[in-house]
Amino acid sequence: KAGVTQTPRYLIKTRGQQVTLSCSPISGHRSVSWYQQTPGQGLQFLFEYFSETQRNKGNFPGRFSGRQFSNSRSEMNVSTLELGDSALYLCASSLEPLGTSGGYNEQFFGPGTRLTVL
């Protein structure tokens, strides 16, 4: 079974531009979460999508948005890029959302997209 895939793997943009990152979850997984990893802040939760609906959102400005398609693939968009947006953006998929089924649904992470903003 193929793992979580993310495209592109590397991206270089300049300040003010916008960017769209893509994530394809493991086949059969319906929940997709996005995280930002930076050296000083570690992994920070951005948002989670399930059945094309955003279920939860982290503490990021409105420049960060996302969506999920009917095939569970998800995209994340960052508008008006800032230097501080340079990070590794990770996508994770799970069968069901984390807080359901009275337990923990394991998340599987993709390799990430390394975004550099110049």
Add this chain to the structure above:
Amino acid sequence: DQQVKQNSPSLSVQEGRISILNCDYTNSMFDYFLWYKKYPAEGPTFLISISSIKDKNEDGRFTVFLNKSAKHLSLHIVPSQPGDSAVYFCAASPINTDKLIFGTGTRLQVFP
């Protein structure tokens, strides 16, 4: 406000010895705690989890201990192997939410 903290950015351990990675949290409303391992250029991979109703969970060489009164959890790796060298993240899931809150990670190096 860092709700999950890993105060040791790095740890160096000799092969065959025990590695102990620590994590502290401030929110008593977490119901699951997890450890992830991350190699360079790869996404984190799930290692082991523990429910807040337990104080210990063991899986092979990996054991996670939870001390709720101290709001502290630790990951023990015994015996440590060079392949264990990676960054380890602890994470916590608030009750009835769909998100994970991660610590900043601890880089473990296991030397021969």
